Amino acid sequence: MNAGSIMWNDTVVIDIDKCVRCGACVPECPAEAIYNCSNCSPECYIVDQEKCHNFDKSECQYICRDICPVEAIHKRQL
Ligand code: SF4
Numbered sequence: 465m466n467a468g469s470i471m472w473n474d475t476v477v478i479d480i481d482k483c484v485r486c487g488a489c490v491p492e493c494p495a496e497a498i499y500n501c502s503n504c505s506p507e508c509y510i511v512d513q514e515k516c517h518n519f520d521k522s523e524c525q526y527i528c529r530d531i532c533p534v535e536a537i538h539k540r541q542l
């Protein structure tokens with residue numbers, strides 16, 4: 465398995481088809497794991513899987529999921 469394929473079931477992912485690119489999730493993540501990738505067109509929002517995984521979820525309580533107005537953030541299903 466290469467580094468790019470590592471996945472954890474405690475992380476979240478953003479459904480880019482649902483995401484309306486409001487940016488609300490970015491400042492809410494205490495791990496600073498969500499960022500805006502402006503290389504894409506239209507820009508997209510991405511979760512850094514390693515940062516998310518290494519953060520104590522008892523502290524964040526998956527707040528990103530609750531804050532998203534269109535339910536575009538989901539816990540990763542393995
Ligand atoms: S689950 Fe927690 S650490 Fe991971 S992106 Fe959401 S708020 Fe950040």
Ligand code: SF4
Pocket residue numbers: 478482483484485486487488489490509531532533534535536537
């Ligand atoms: S809060 Fe939801 S809709 Fe807004 S940028 Fe984040 S994932 Fe996309």
